[in-house]
Amino acid sequence: MAVWGIGAYFLADKPEDIPEDHASDFCKYEVAVLGYTEEQKPAYYDVMEKMKVGDLIYIKTRFMADKPLKVKAIGIVTNAEILPKDALKGKKGVDVHWIKKSVNHPIEIKAKPSANSVRTIFEEKNDDVIREIISHL
Numbered sequence: 001m002a003v004w005g006i007g008a009y010f011l012a013d014k015p016e017d018i019p020e021d022h023a024s025d026f027c028k029y030e031v032a033v034l035g036y037t038e039e040q041k042p043a044y045y046d047v048m049e050k051m052k053v054g055d056l057i058y059i060k061t062r063f064m065a066d067k068p069l070k071v072k073a074i075g076i077v078t079n080a081e082i083l084p085k086d087a088l089k090g091k092k093g094v095d096v097h098w099i100k101k102s103v104n105h106p107i108e109i110k111a112k113p114s115a116n117s118v119r120t121i122f123e124e125k126n127d128d129v130i131r132e133i134i135s136h137l
C-alpha cells in the first residue's frame with residue numbers, strides 16, 4: 001500500500017478566471033483529479049498511474065516549503081483507472097472513498113514534511129507523516 005498526497009487548488013479553465021480550491025468537490029464526488037491536462041503536465045499523470053486500489057490518498061494544502069503541511073481529507077483509492085470526471089468539467093483522475101473530511105478545518109501535520117509535499121501530486125514516503133495521517137482515520 002502506498003500513500004499519496006494531492007493538491008486540489010488549481011487554475012480555472014480560462015486564464016482570466018480565478019484559481020479555485022476543489023477539495024469540497026473531490027469529497028462530494030468521491031474523486032481526486034489533476035487540474036492540468038496530460039499535455040500540460042505529463043509527469044503528474046505518470047505519478048497518478050502508479051496509484052492502486054486500496055492506496056491511501058490525502059488532499060494536502062502546502063505550496064510553500066516554509067508553510068506547515070495541512071490535510072483537508074483522507075481517503076482510499078477505489079478505482080485507479082484515470083478517467084475524465086464529468087462532475088469536475090472532464091478533469092481526469094481516480095475514484096476515492098473519502099473517510100476523513102476536514103475541508104473547512106484542515107488538520108495540521110506536526111511531523112516535518114518532505115520537500116515533495118509542495119508538489120501537486122506525490123508519493124508520501126515520510127513514515128512520521130504517514131503515521132500521523134493514519135492516526136486521523
